[in-house]
Amino acid sequence: MRRWGTAVAALALAGAGVAASAGAATASVGSQRTVAATCSTAWGSLDKTGQDTDYRPLLDIRAGRHDCYDRLVFDISASGGNTGYRVGYVDKFHQDGSGEEIPVNGGAILQISVDAPSYDPVSGAQTYAGRAGETLPGVDVTGYRTFQDTRFGASFEGQTQVAVGVRARLPFRVLQSGDQLIVDVAHTW
Structure with missing residues (x-):
């Protein structure tokens, strides 16, 4: 009789462990669903543009990480208004002016x-210290979920050109806030 009681107790404990593990897995999956739901985007991956003729100097470029996306921020000197931009995926990154390919x-x-x-x-004084073909000064994307590399292309005819190497062709958006142009690239579709 004692053996049966021990066996039943062992089975009950094993069952409780399996149930606890299943509950933890469900909670984990459930929390991933919650994160995925709050991270869903409708940004798409097609080119995005904005127009303006106010060519104010670029002061800095910074990167940041968020739960749903990686972010690149362009700090532009103050004078109000929006900044023109063109953002899109390319097969190869070519420097404006020279046409030289820059590996990313x-x-x-x-x-x-x-x-x-x-x-x-x-x-004519330099306001941002980017150098053609080099990583963006002060921007370290080591450990980022989406960003894998950054490269400065050129500052040519009033425009500054950079490239961001990303994990895959993922959705992105472009925002303007005050004197900043912001590019967010989602972690997932």
């Missing part, structure tokens, strides 16, 4: 052209 690591290349030169149009 990642599964896809997002090219960003901003109507903000890396120099002051009046004085």
Whole structure:
């Protein structure tokens, strides 16, 4: 009789462990569903553009990580108004002006052209220290979920061109807030 009681107790404990594990797995899957639901985007991956003729100097480029996307922020000198831009996926990244190909690591290349030169149009003084073919100064995307590389292309005829190597061709959006142009690339579809 004692053996049966021990066996029943062992089975009950094993069943409780399996049920607890299943509950944890369900909670984990449920929380992933919650995160996925709050991260859903309808941004798409087609080219996005914005027009403006106010060529204000580019001051800085910064990167950030969020739960649903990786972000690149272009800080542009203050004077109000929007900044023109063209953002889209390309097969290869070619430097404006020279046409030279600049290698970019990642599964896809997002090219960003901003109507903000890396120099002051009046004085000619450099305002952003990007160098053709090199990573963006002060931008380290190590450990980012979507961003894998950044490259400065050129500042040519009033526009600054950069590339972001991303994990895959993922949805992205472009926002303007004050004196910032913001490019977000989603972690997933």
